[in-house]
Amino acid sequence: MRVHHRFFRRRSILTLVGALAIALGGCGRDAGRSATADDDARWAALGGRLFADPSLSADGQVSCASCHRAEHAFSDTRAVSIGTGGKTGTRNAPSLLDVGELSHFFWDGRESRLEIVVLQPLTNPVEMGLASTEELLRRLASEPRHADAFAELGGLSADAVARALTAHLRTLRSGENAYDRFQSGDRTALDTDQQAGLALFTGKASCGDCHQLQPGRARFTDDRFHHLGVNDSAIAGRVAGLIQRLDGKRDLGATVLTEADIAGLGHFVATRKPADLAAFRTPSLRNVARTAPYMHDGSVATLEEAVDQEVYYRGISKGRPLSMTVEERRQLLAFLRALSAPDRL
Ligand code: HEC
Ligand code: HEC
Known part of the structure; x- marks a missing residue:
């Protein structure tokens, strides 16, 4: 009985020490991890205010x-x-x-x-x-x-x-939108019109050349700059003079946001390469139905008009008009509207 008792006691002490060591070690690790997470959360909360x-x-x-x-x-x-x-x-x-x-x-x-x-x-x-x-x-x-x-x-x-x-x-x-769910295997996430719109987007209308659908979580942009001709007339024939004016400026951000014609030079202000004149970044189309008006200068009021304009410019860049029926435009729009999702904040 005594022996058993001592054995039991020793074992329980060992167990206790072991448990404590695990608890402390584990605790230390967790504390380390959550201190960083906590810190990030505090910075983000302050940033939010x-x-x-x-x-x-x-x-x-x-x-x-x-x-x-x-x-x-x-x-x-x-x-x-x-x-x-x-x-x-x-x-x-x-x-x-x-x-x-x-x-x-x-x-x-x-x-x-x-x-x-x-x-x-x-x-x-x-x-x-x-x-x-x-x-x-x-x-x-x-x-x-x-x-x-x-x-x-x-x-x-x-x-x-x-x-x-x-x-x-x-x-x-x-957050996750209907296209994401479709892509990860839920074939019911997009209805027939939206699926037809997706096929146009990646096929005949070739929107996906620039608004790229990466595998996994698609970002709907290629992170590149393209010359689409949105409001080109703002700078037509005046580029040399504008570049000269740009050279005299120190604060690029202030200049771009106060002088519409210099803003029209687009990516050129960053690279000074002629090919980047009036080129703008491909915007992501995630949540696009929630972000009207459209384009770098907000010159396009509705998603319908934005799609019409993009279809039109596709035609110009391919050298022949891209013919899209009323039905096809409707399907393309239905697909774009499926890209909205609640924010994951
Ligand atoms: C050559 C690359 C390219 C192709 C192809 C292309 N886009 Fe775009 N898209 C852009 C760029 C660049 C902009 C921004 C233009 C600007 O602001 O001057 C844009 C803007 C848009 C916008 C406005 C988004 C916003 O937030 O303002 C929509 C909507 C859009 N594109 C849809 C489409 C659709 C639909 C197609 C296919 C018919 C398409 N695009 C084809 C590059 C492209
Ligand atoms: C008066 C309106 C206005 C205010 C206030 C404002 N922004 Fe913006 N923000 C814009 C505009 C317009 C652009 C696009 C400018 C451009 O492309 O030249 C922009 C662009 C941005 C971008 C770049 C996004 C991208 O896709 O490249 C970030 C990041 C940003 N703003 C963050 C902020 C933060 C943070 C604040 C507050 C400290 C702020 N903005 C205040 C209007 C505003």
């Missing part, structure tokens, strides 16, 4: 969320955005869903790092219009809600603001 805060604009009226509206897949319903003091820009605000997947930013691809992009609207004269990054930091320091949050995350600086906004944007993801 900055994103929605109009007090970070010159007139106290405009936040990131004024132009990137959640209910429209974080795009703007106005053709071109209106910033602080009612100033209008030159470009249509794109959706920010899945923005973390992009390698070039803005319609002309003039930036390649999201951490740089997110700070620019704050001081762009037609967006939030603050005088300088110093003014931004002063405003944040004088708002205890933000100042405390930055202090807890290691201090307030322009880099920290960029980190918070970027962390927030990386959480904006588009």
